[in-house]
Amino acid sequence: MNKCAAYLLMPVLMFLSIGLHAQERAVVEFSANMMRENPDYAAELGDQSLMGTVVEVLGQDGYWVKIRTPEPYTAWVTDMGLVRMDEKGIQDYLEAPKYICTVPYSHIYEEPSLKSGIVSELLMGDVVRIMYRTITHRRGRYRGYEEGRAVLTKKFVGVVLPSGKTGYVPAGDVDVFYKWAKDKKAASGDAAGFARDIEATARLFLGVPYLWGGSSIKNVDCSGLTRSVFFSNGVLLPRNASQQGRIGADVRLFNDSGETDWSALEPGDLVFWGREATDEAPAKATHVGIYLGDGKFIHSSQVVRISSLDRNDPDFYDRKPIMARRIIGHVDETGSGIVSIFQSPDYIPQE
Secondary structure, eight states, rough: HHHHHHHHHHHHHHHHHHHHHHHHHHEOSSSEOOOOOSHHHHHHHHEETTTTOEEEEEEETTEEEEOOOSSSEEEEEGGGGGEEEHHHHHHHHHHHEEEEEOOSSEEESSSSSSSSOOEEEEEETEEEEEOOOEETTEEEOOOOTTTOOOOOOOOOOEETTTTTTTTEEGGGGEEEEHHHHHHHHHTTTHHHHHHHHHHHHHHHTTTTTBBBBBBTTTTEEEEHHHHHHHTTTTTTSSSHHHTTTTTTTEEEOOOOOSBBGGOOOOEEEEEEEEEOEEEEEEEEEEEEEEEETTEEEEEEEEEEEEEESSSSSBBBBOOOOOOEEEOOOOOTTTOOOEEEGGEEEEEEEEO
């Protein structure tokens, strides 16, 4: 091949290389993987990805790996926090029966005992595969999925991390992922009941310190709180407040005089603060909370706490909101921007 032909082919080869690289995927191994805006520990924290999340691998710089999560959010993590798999490995992983952690904090133990060594911490929303016992037959031994063959004792269940490490989790700390996602999908259709579930989950975060880029029960920022709460109830929201302000349905928040009027708000609605709309630019949300009723809302502001829209309340939040959006009643609705975990191919294989 002469030099001219080689130069002509270089862009094509680079394109193919980038395309193949962009298709590489991995599964998050850490309980809450810190995602930074640049490949450096000193870089700004942008997000956290939970154990068991399937992500795209976009590039690498030393031991830093650039990933894109299902939100989607693109940032850098360290390579020890990922388990790379080929496409078959990813499909096998997605189809494998799993558990999801449904309590704020737990641990994976080496043996089915609280006195055993710890393999990993486990946080609310983390997903791990179910460990199956080896069944003995006359024709040999094998591993495989059979109903009722999961490794379990009276108090513990066996689990497998993305890396293949195994351990045991207190049985009451997890639910079967597929059934959980299906049940949460069904529950989202009952507006009043679903709003109560959202509030109950949000209250589990009370007292959790604010962390810019935090989106797990360990630490959260404002939109990390709303996303984590809805995720723990089987619903996927975008990562940032500005993105969350564009999903669902608009809710009237002001009276004819332009004053805040929360009479149209319902529990579970998202309330936003930020830059008000002008003739030159639309409104832009920079802070968000979850409405609880009676003028009160829960949000992450220095710490996760409950504040009020009522200026006569001692917990009055002295900032004027700019808009509100309704999530409940719009899950999996075409054009709403809100998808249930049960309907997401990033978590549950779709037929």
